[in-house]
Amino acid sequence: xxxxxxxxxxxxxxxxxxxxxxxxxxxxxxxxxxxxxxxxxxxxxxxxxxxxxxxxxxxxxxxxxxxxxxxxxxxxxxxxxxxxxxxxxxxxxxxxxxxxxxxxxxxxxxxxxxxxxxxxxxxxxxxxxxxxxxxxxxxxxxxxxxxxxxxxxxxxxxxxxxxxxxxxxxxxxxxxxxxxxxxxxxxxxxxxxxxxxxxxxxxxxxxxxxxxxxxxxxxxxxxxxxxxxxxxxxxxxxxxxxxxxxxxxxxxxxxxxxxxxxxxxxxxxxxxxxxxxxxxxxxxxxxxxxxxxxxxxxxxxxxxxxxxxxxxxxxxxxxxxxxxxxxxxxxxxxxxxxxxxxxxxxxxxxxxxxxxxxxxxxxxxxxxxxxxxxxxxxxxxxxxxxxxxxxxxxxxxxxxxxxxxxxxxxxxxxxxxxxxxxxxxxxxxxxxxxxxxxxxxxxxxxxxxxxxxxxxxxxxxxxxxxxxxxxxxxxxxxxxxxxxxxxxxxxxxxxxxxxxxxxxxxxxxxxxxxxxxxxxxxxxxxxxxxxxxxxxxxxxxxxxxxxxxxxxxxxxxxxxxxxxxxxxxxxxxxxxxxxxxxxxxxxxxxxxxxxxxxxxxxxxxxxxxxxxxxxxxxxxxxxxxxxxxxxxxxxxxxxxxxxxxxxxxxxxxxxxxxxxxxxxxxxxxxxxxxxxxxxxxxxxxxxxxxxxxxxxxxxxxxxxxx
Amino acid sequence: xxxxxxxxxxxxxxxxxxxxxxxxxxxxxxxxxxxxxxxxxxxxxxxxxxxxxxxxxxxxxxxxxxxxxxxxxxxxxxxxxx
Numbered sequence: 108x109x110x111x112x113x114x115x116x117x118x119x120x121x122x123x124x125x126x127x128x129x130x131x132x133x134x135x136x137x138x139x140x141x142x143x144x145x146x147x148x149x150x151x152x153x154x155x156x157x158x159x160x161x162x163x164x165x166x167x168x169x170x171x172x173x174x175x176x177x178x179x180x181x182x183x184x185x186x187x188x189x190x191x192x193x194x195x196x197x198x199x200x201x202x203x204x205x206x207x208x209x210x211x212x213x214x215x216x217x218x219x220x221x222x223x224x225x226x227x228x229x230x231x232x233x234x235x236x237x238x239x240x241x242x243x244x245x246x247x248x249x250x251x252x253x254x255x256x257x258x259x260x261x262x263x264x265x266x267x268x269x270x271x272x273x274x275x276x277x278x279x280x281x282x283x284x285x286x287x288x289x290x291x292x293x294x295x296x297x298x299x300x301x302x303x304x305x306x307x308x309x310x311x312x313x314x315x316x317x318x319x320x321x322x323x324x325x326x327x328x329x330x331x332x333x334x335x336x337x338x339x340x341x342x343x344x345x346x347x348x349x350x351x352x353x354x355x356x357x358x359x360x361x362x363x364x365x366x367x368x369x370x371x372x373x374x375x376x377x378x379x380x381x382x383x384x385x386x387x388x389x390x391x392x393x394x395x396x397x398x399x400x401x402x403x404x405x406x407x408x409x410x411x412x413x414x415x416x417x418x419x420x421x422x423x424x425x426x427x428x429x430x431x432x433x434x435x436x437x438x439x440x441x442x443x444x445x446x447x448x449x450x451x452x453x454x455x456x457x458x459x460x461x462x463x464x465x466x467x468x469x470x471x472x473x474x475x476x477x478x479x480x481x482x483x484x485x486x487x488x489x490x491x492x493x494x495x496x497x498x499x500x501x502x503x504x505x506x507x508x509x510x511x512x513x514x515x516x517x518x519x520x521x522x523x524x525x526x527x528x529x530x531x532x533x534x535x536x537x538x539x540x541x542x543x544x545x546x547x548x549x550x551x552x553x554x555x556x557x558x559x560x561x562x563x564x565x566x567x568x569x570x571x572x573x574x575x576x577x578x579x580x581x582x583x584x585x586x587x588x589x590x591x592x593x594x595x596x597x598x599x600x601x602x603x604x605x606x607x608x609x610x611x612x613x614x615x616x617x618x619x620x621x622x623x624x625x626x627x628x629x630x631x632x633x634x635x636x637x638x639x640x641x642x643x644x645x646x647x648x649x650x651x652x653x654x655x656x657x658x659x660x661x662x663x664x665x666x667x668x669x670x671x672x673x674x675x676x677x678x679x680x681x682x683x684x685x686x687x688x689x690x691x692x693x694x695x696x697x698x699x700x701x702x703x704x705x706x707x708x709x710x711x712x713x714x715x716x717x718x719x720x721x722x723x724x725x726x727x728x729x730x731x732x733x734x735x736x737x738x739x740x741x742x743x744x745x746x747x748x749x750x751x752x753x754x755x756x757x758x759x760x761x762x763x764x765x766x767x768x769x770x771x772x773x774x775x776x777x778x779x780x781x782x783x784x785x786x787x788x789x790x791x792x793x794x795x796x797x798x799x800x801x802x803x804x805x806x807x808x809x810x811x812x813x
Numbered sequence: 814x815x816x817x818x819x820x821x822x823x824x825x826x827x828x829x830x831x832x833x834x835x836x837x838x839x840x841x842x843x844x845x846x847x848x849x850x851x852x853x854x855x856x857x858x859x860x861x862x863x864x865x866x867x868x869x870x871x872x873x874x875x876x877x878x879x880x881x882x883x884x885x886x887x888x889x890x891x892x893x894x895x
Contacts, residue, residue: 332843405866
């Protein structure tokens with residue numbers, strides 16, 4: 108917007124709001140061209156995204172992508188964020204100049220509920236009517252001009268995925284400067300309306316609210332059930348006292364305070380829909396429904412779900428092997444070339460053993476991580492993820508959580524950080540906290556390199572049932588163990604610290620769709636970049652420091668193994684060895700455990716660096732880390748160090764232990780205190796130690812230690 | 814509000830698969846009922862049950878599919894729409 112005369116460009120803020128699954132994120136991407144994750148299940152936009160919108164007349168506007176919400180009376184933290192911003196009550200953003208409400212043409216009635224609440228607020232509003240192509244295929248035609256007349260705001264029909272209607276929407280954004288002048292069209296019954304108006308007057312006088320905002324708050328207060336806690340801090344005591352009187356009066360008159368406003372809105376909406384979108388006669392079950400009869404079947408549903416998971420882990424382990432060998436080959440060649448080119452000495456050791464060894468050990472696992480994100484992307488994009496939540500609700504309700512908690516847990520298979528953020532869709536704070544506390548127990552992608560290395564080194568590659576390998580099964584078992592641990596801990600928390608009334612499961616299930624290969628590939632590309640950036644920065648830096656700590660102080664005429672023990676890292680490892688001996692770990696593993704407190708995959712790069720130094724007398728770089736681990740002899744027992752039992756114990760330790768600083772940081776941010784992240788760190792570490800100890804003792808007694 | 818024939822009423826989890834039924838009462842906790850109404854599962858809405866497993870159901874409300882757990886489905890009173 109250009110201020111007359113001054114020529115200063117003030118940027119307008121446009122907020123994008125809409126029901127979950129209404130196609131809001133697709134519209135956001137079409138408007139800004141910003142690449143962003145699109146999910147097909149409720150609540151993928153858990154963080155507010157901001158984008159720059161280029162206007163046709165020149166200049167830009169800031170576009171805010173608000174979390175999906177069904178109404179402006181929030182039920183969950185993510186909905187509260189959206190509501191606060193629209194009302195101008197958010198500390199994070201100023202009130203938007205214009206709101207674009209994304210409305211799914213296929214679910215016009217439910218989507219118009221939010222529109223009716225936005226109309227009450229009398230802010231400049233545009234309706235973006237999306238998925239009109241899907242609606243047309245179903246035989247549903249929405250008269251968008253008629254709808255615009257009924258609502259009094261511009262209505263732009265769109266097929267955002269193909270870019271249709273984007274230009275028209277941008278034009279409307281430029282042209283719409285004022286609120287619709289239409290008065291509220293849905294009537295309230297008389298006594299209710301009178302009380303509401305009286306309260307509006309009081310709120311305006313006492314709190315200086317504008318008429319529309321006061322009406323929104325008054326409606327919220329009158330329809331509220333039970334004690335007025337939560338609202339207390341925002342309103343003056345005399346207002347709350349008045350509300351209590353209102354409640355008594357209306358309840359005495361037999362008016363159902365909770366339903367009257369909703370019903371009135373829906374009556375108005377149904378009448379509009381009848382005029383602008385006559386519904387076609389039902390033509391039996393859709394393809395999506397028929398799929399659901401199988402995929403959510405009480406027997407076939409869970410069976411198919413577990414089969415899918417098994418295939419996923421088989422793929423991650425077996426199919427990724429070929430590209431992994433290529434990557435290892437490249438690093439191998441690079442190591443050998445550098446060794447040939449440079450004179451022997453500390454610098455060459457630093458580059459080959461320290462930097463290259465540490466980074467290579469981690470980067471080799473890139474294909475497996477990409478496979479994991481490929482599968483999770485497909486589950487999400489097809490709409491299956493919401494069904495997984497539905498199927499898992501029964502299991503989850505046994506531990507006191509509901510199916511909705513399953514999506515954050517499943518996302519935590521990729522990484523606990525998006526998983527913890529995805530808990531914002533959970534309504535009850537205690538259910539949310541319980542889910543956050545157990546989310547890091549789910550096997551994340553940072554554990555994958557650790558598992559993969561240990562399985563390759565310690566578990567024999569035998570086939571089971573003909574087509575599955577024992578190695579893939581072990582990997583699957585580790586993930587299942589993480590899931591079982593998460594459920595068990597959730598049950599304990601929900602029955603001790605975090606008791607609540609039994610949670611209820613309500614979830615919209617989007618219709619199935621063919622996944623967009625483009626969006627999945629984009630997501631994999633982004634993940635690969637994040638992973639490689641980490642490898643190139645934190646892991647590279649840490650590998651160099653570790654190489655230094657593992658190489659100095661120097662010991663003259665010593666064997667590499669003696670030299671390593673004499674080094675700083677060796678001494679540190681030896682110092683904690685008494686603590687981890689009961690778990691069957693030696694001091695070299697100890698060094699790995701300490702460095703991987705930062706992040707789990709550091710274990711692999713640490714092993715890479717340590718074993719490179721130790722093995723530097725053989726042809727450098729030509730023996731794989733896996734073979735070096737296999738060849739290592741424990742001097743205390745004279746036996747192989749990395750036995751299947753050690754491998755299993757170490758993997759179990761990583762299943763339970765909270766070896767991730769970023770998770771601690773995100774827990775601090777999400778719970779706004781140090782109490783829960785520290786509690787989480789403590790319980791997970793204690794659990795890891797205890798379980799590993801028990802398994803190691805049991806394994807030794809059964810004679811599996813040799 | 815239409816007259817309610819409680820004799821013909823049942824819960825949503827008892828409704829026959831695929832048959833349209835009309836919601837006439839929500840018996841869940843107030844905050845849960847509010848959630849249901851906002852999703853369109855309000856009094857007088859016509860829904861049909863398209864999937865049942867262990868009491869958990871998927872119901873169809875126009876083009877929306879909503880998954881509900883068995884306790885919740887048992888707290889929604891409906892009667893046949895025909």
